[in-house]
Amino acid sequence: DAGVTQSPTHLIKTRGQHVTLRCSPISGHKSVSWYQQVLGQGPQFIFQYYEKEERGRGNFPDRFSARQFPNYSSELNVNALLLGDSALYLCASSFRVAESYEQYFGPGTRLTVT
Amino acid sequence: KQEVTQIPAALSVPEGENLVLNCSFTDSAIYNLQWFRQDPGKGLTSLLLIQSSQREQTSGRLNASLDKSSGRSTLYIAASQPGDSATYLCAAYPTGTASKLTFGTGTRLQVTL
Secondary structure: OOOOEEEOOEEEEOOOOOEEEEEEOOOOOOEEEEEEEOOOOOOEEEEEEEOOEEEEEOOOOOOEEEEEOOOOOEEEEEOOOOHHHOEEEEEEEEOOOOOOOOOEEOOOEEEEEO | OOOEEEEOOEEEEEOOOOEEEEEEEOOOOEEEEEEEEEOOOOOEEEEEEEOOOOOEEEEOOEEEEEEOOOOEEEEEEOOOOHHHOEEEEEEEEEOOOOOOOEEOOOEEEEEEO
């Protein structure tokens, strides 16, 4: 079975632009979470979705938004990009949004804002 | 608010040494504790997941233990190899229905020949 997939692998954007990152969970998984990892730090939680509903949100500005589709894939959108948004964006999927279910991570999307 | 700390931040050891990486968390009310490996510029590779009812997990040369009462987890790597060079991250699963992971900042390990 395929693992969590993310696209694109890398992208470069200019300050003020908008970006959309995509994630496909493991088949059968209904929960998707997004994390931001700035260089030299651990990943920080951005959003969690389950059955197309937002179940958690981290301490990120409203420029960050996400959604989950009926096939459980997800998009992360970031508006008005800042230099500080340069990071590795990680997507994780789990079967359900409960404490006992392991999260499986994708390879990430490397975003560079110039 | 859960905070996860990893000590040391960086470590360099000669090949063949046994080593211990430490992870501490401020809120002992965690469910699972997971260790990951991250190579430069890459995503996360899961190494070991210690589930709620367990105190340790083993996989090959790796052994991870969890003591919730003291807020600590350790990752033991036996007979280290240059291929073990990477950053090691621990992540705590909170109790409750949300599964937002809280990560430490990682330990950067270099194993030299």
